Each structure stands twice: as structure tokens, then as C-alpha cells.
Amino acid sequence: MSKVLLVNPPFYRLLQSHYNANSLGIAYVASYLNSKGHDAWLYNADFLNTKVFLNQKNLFKRFDDYKTFFKDENHKIWNEVIDKIIAFEPEWIGYTSYTANITAIEIISRKLKSLRPAIKQVIGGVHATLDPEILNKVPSLDYSIQREGEHAMFDLLDGKDPKNISGVVSRGPSGLINNWDADVIPDIDKLPFPERDKFWGLTEEEKLMVDVSYICSIRGCPYRCNYCASPEHWKRNKTQYRSPKSLVNEMRYLKENYWNRKKEFDYSASANTKSKNELIIEDNSTVYFVDDIFTVHKERIKEILQRIIDENFGMKWKCEARTDHLDEEICQLMAKAGCIRVKIGFESGSDRILKMIQKDETTEDMRKGAKLLKDAGVPFTGYFMIGFPEETDDDVRQTIKFAKEIDADYYSLSVLAPYFGTKVYYDMIDAGFELDKKPWEYFFHQTGDLMVNKNISEEVLKEYLSLNELNNNRKGYV
Ligand code: B12
Ligand code: SF4
Numbered sequence: 001m002s003k004v005l006l007v008n009p010p011f012y013r014l015l016q017s018h019y020n021a022n023s024l025g026i027a028y029v030a031s032y033l034n035s036k037g038h039d040a041w042l043y044n045a046d047f048l049n050t051k052v053f054l055n056q057k058n059l060f061k062r063f064d065d066y067k068t069f070f071k072d073e074n075h076k077i078w079n080e081v082i083d084k085i086i087a088f089e090p091e092w093i094g095y096t097s098y099t100a101n102i103t104a105i106e107i108i109s110r111k112l113k114s115l116r117p118a119i120k121q122v123i124g125g126v127h128a129t130l131d132p133e134i135l136n137k138v139p140s141l142d143y144s145i146q147r148e149g150e151h152a153m154f155d156l157l158d159g160k161d162p163k164n165i166s167g168v169v170s171r172g173p174s175g176l177i178n179n180w181d182a183d184v185i186p187d188i189d190k191l192p193f194p195e196r197d198k199f200w201g202l203t204e205e206e207k208l209m210v211d212v213s214y215i216c217s218i219r220g221c222p223y224r225c226n227y228c229a230s231p232e233h234w235k236r237n238k239t240q241y242r243s244p245k246s247l248v249n250e251m252r253y254l255k256e257n258y259w260n261r262k263k264e265f266d267y268s269a270s271a272n273t274k275s276k277n278e279l280i281i282e283d284n285s286t287v288y289f290v291d292d293i294f295t296v297h298k299e300r301i302k303e304i305l306q307r308i309i310d311e312n313f314g315m316k317w318k319c320e321a322r323t324d325h326l327d328e329e330i331c332q333l334m335a336k337a338g339c340i341r342v343k344i345g346f347e348s349g350s351d352r353i354l355k356m357i358q359k360d361e362t363t364e365d366m367r368k369g370a371k372l373l374k375d376a377g378v379p380f381t382g383y384f385m386i387g388f389p390e391e392t393d394d395d396v397r398q399t400i401k402f403a404k405e406i407d408a409d410y411y412s413l414s415v416l417a418p419y420f421g422t423k424v425y426y427d428m429i430d431a432g433f434e435l436d437k438k439p440w441e442y443f444f445h446q447t448g449d450l451m452v453n454k455n456i457s458e459e460v461l462k463e464y465l466s467l468n469e470l471n472n473n474r475k476g477y478v
Helices: 024-035 056-061 063-071 076-088 099-115 126-130 150-157 244-257 267-272 298-311 328-336 351-356 363-376 393-406 423-430 439-443 458-473
Strands: 003-008 039-044 092-097 120-125 143-145 168-172 175-178 286-289 316-321 339-347 380-386 410-415
Touching (some): 024 120, 039 076, 076 099, 143 150, 298 328, 328 363, 339 393, 380 458
Parallel strands (some): 003 039, 092 120, 316 339, 339 380
């Protein structure tokens, strides 16, 4: 049996907020290891024992402060994280990586290596998958795992030769040894539910402040949008779906084991609410289906929704969807089953741009889908993005008009951030475009600072961002 600590590195804390929900990637790896006899715990270094969150606007204003943390490696946040890790006395440590937290992982793992060189350090998750060279860039890490981590991490702990484990990158005498992607786990129904109890460093009282109501029912997405990391992060031609029965069983498990805990706030709302009062919710919590497209298979989703209705859970939930996977029956079932918000990436009101970004959806599909949701009374958030290469003022004007027309319950307005590992990122590099920031600095949304498209005028950018004012009279972010 090995002692393992799985870490969600600080991110929102560096923006002077915090994030108290359970990180599902490491929670799945932990529960799998625990089911095999190991002692794996979760450490969310982004957790704070406070109910005060920053609103989204203020969060984005803290970017300069955020960068200063990386220049001050003796800052108390880093020392606090190291102390918590050392107090656990792990034999293995595993970090979940996003491009946005890779610099934090570099600092923490380097400090830890100098203090406790015997601890084996592993990196997994999105960034580790997108960057096969990560061990060369962060020498304090011992292994990197690409794609799903359950089996590969177990095999490492089990003492198997890393050279023979699918998904593992290790070091050899003449450089990195890369076994490429971990084999896709075919029957994800069989995986144990993610860990929801073993939170390192939290008191029993603090554990009640962790939102454990995230559920993942699909691994991957069959689409190929050029600005999105999903097509590289998962294998899109091997997207895996849990059965409706398994998903509903997890909801029941949540209800029976966690929903009876009195919670005054929805901690998953994190930094995105306008005021403290808006965090108060009537029920214990809201289930968040983190699937890329919860509604992707019509028959599957209808069965899920009908089962949720039949169970009469009384649980509210939110999800992400595409308009072209909706119909009248689905939208009505969603309303009946307790859906309080659907998040939809419309992105653009210009069919030319939708084609260019490989959205595989038209404004006509989107108009229809938005109307179906409206008619059924299901609130939706509209995500929009401008700043794609070759986009013009005219395209942006079409987006502004279209956004108003679909009449979303909340608007999330972004300027393209060419995320590391996405198609648009590599297309821009191949076209000779010189990105002026480090990859982790491009995680930012909603600021004109990110604009990589120099054709779009200041005036039109401003007009687009002013769509934000529509949010003043609406239900708000959920
Ligand atoms: C829920 C979610 C969030 C939540 C929760 C994050 C959290 N800490 O848990 C919130 C809303 C806070 C969030 C924030 C952000 N997110 Co987000 N998020 C997601 C989402 C929708 C689901 C994540 C999830 O739970 N997946 C299900 C689990 C089971 O999968 P997984 O995490 O990948 O884990 C598996 C493997 O990756 C691996 N693994 C993961 N960690 C580890 C660790 C070890 C040691 C090992 C061995 C294996 C391993 O094994 C797991 C099980 O097989 C994904 C998209 C997606 N569908 O995955 C985007 C996604 C991860 N987010 C993304 C982005 C960009 C962000 C933000 C930067 C957004 C922003 N502009 O602010 C921030 C960054 C936050 C941070 N801490 O750095 C991108 C990441 C792209 C990139 N290059 O990094 C994604 C991929 C969306 C996309 N398609 O582009 N996000
Ligand atoms: S549909 Fe959504 S998750 Fe899938 S590739 Fe497009 S943006 Fe990414």
C-alpha cells in the first residue's frame, strides 16, 4: 500500500479568490487507487475557509497580481502548500495540470524536490496530455501521465516498469521515454465513483464547504472546434459514455450521502457571482454535469432525464450542451427534471466564422435550439467569443446582433485566448504568428488585452464587450 497525495494546485487563490469544489480528475484517480488498497487523499490548494468570493470582473482585474506570485517563490502561499504536503508524508504525489496552473506546479514540485527528494512526483491531466515534453521543462517531476490516469498511476505504484506502462512518460539514459496515450478506459461504468471524503488538511467543518456535487458522465467530445482543448485532451473518436443507470445511481448516492449536509452557500459558484447574497441557494447544492456536451446522444439523454424525473430527486442541476442536439421533447424533459442552467457555446453570429472554427453548427441551428429552450422555460447562458484570426468588424457586428436576438439569461463574452495545445494555437504558430505572452498567460477571458486579431477595431471590440450590460437585468451567472 502506498501513501498518495493528489493535488489541485492554487490558481484562483493567486487571483485573490478561491475555489472550493472537488476536482474530479484527481478524485477519480484517488478512488480507483483506494479501491485497489492504496491510501490516496485529495489536497485542494485552492481551498479557503471563507464565504467571500470575488466577482468575475474583479477576478480578471487581478491578473497583474497573479503574475507577481510567480516571481516571489518565498511567498507564504507556496510555503503553506509545501508544509501541507510534507505534513502528509506522501510516498507519491500527483498534480492535476491545466495550462493555467503549470507554473504553480513547477514552483511547488521544485521546492518539494529539494526538501524531500524521495517523494515520487507525477503530473497528469490536461496540460501533461497536451505537452509530451513537460518532463524536460519541469525537471523536478519524475513521471508524466497522458490522458486517463487511473490505470497508469496504479501501475506506477504497483512497481511496473514505467517504460512498459501505456500513457507514462519517464526518463531514460538518452532522453524521455514516451509510451504515448494511456489506453482509453472502455467501460467507465465500472470505475468507482470519485473520492468525496478524503480531503487532506480540512477539518470536518471545512469539509462541509467543499462542493462535491460535480458529476462526469462522458469522457470526451466527438466534435473538433479549433479553439478547444478537448479534441487533443480526449480521443474524440473514442468518446466514452456512462449508462443512464450509472449516472442516476451517482445522483442517488450524492443525495443520500451529501445532500443532507446543511449548506448555506453554493461553493461551486466560486468567483462568478456578483454579490455574496447571490450565493445563497434554496437547496443544499446544484449538481454540475461537467461533460463537454451532456446532451450529445438524444436517446441516451432522454432516458437519463426520464429516470431523473421518475426518481423525483428534487435536485437542481446544470450542464453544457450544443443547440443542434436539442429537440422539443428534450427541452421539456430538462425543465421537468430540474435543470436550472444550460451553458451553450454559441461563439459567433457569423456563419463564415463558425465554419472557420470548425464548429460544425450554423446560426440557424442555434436560433432553433435557443428558441426550444426558451419555449420550455430552461434558462441558458450564451458563451460568445471574438478575435479569431481573419475575423472582421463585420463578423463581430453579426455576433452582436445575433447575441441580442437569442436573448440568453446570461452572457459570457470572451476574446479568443489561443490555448496551448489547441488547433488554433498551432495554426497561428505555423502561420508565423508570434504570441506575445507565455502559454499560461492566455487563459484569460473577457479582456481586450488578449486580442490577437489586429483587424478588429477598438470601437467594435468595445461595442461587443458592452453586451455585458445586458446581464444587469438578467438572472445572472449560475
Ligand atoms: C469542471 C471544469 C472546470 C472547473 C473545475 C476545475 C477543477 N479544478 O476541477 C472550473 C470551472 C473551476 C474550471 C476552471 C478552469 N478551466 Co476548466 N474545465 C472543466 C471541465 C469542463 C471538466 C473537468 C473535469 O472534471 N473532467 C472530468 C475528469 C474525470 O477528467 P480530467 O480532469 O481530465 O481527469 C482525467 C485525466 O485528465 C487524468 N488526470 C487528471 N488529473 C490527473 C492527475 C494525475 C496525478 C494523474 C495521474 C492523472 C490525472 O485522469 C483523470 C481521470 O481519467 C474541463 C473539460 C473536460 N470535459 O474535461 C474544462 C477544462 C479542463 N478547463 C479548461 C480551462 C481553460 C479552464 C480555465 C483556465 C478557465 C479560465 N479561463 O479561467 C480555468 C483554470 C482552473 C485551474 N484551476 O487552473 C480547459 C483546459 C485547457 C488547458 N489547456 O489547460 C478544459 C479542458 C476545457 C477545454 N476543452 O478547453 N474548469
Ligand atoms: S463541442 Fe464543445 S467540447 Fe466539443 S470540441 Fe467543440 S467546444 Fe470543445
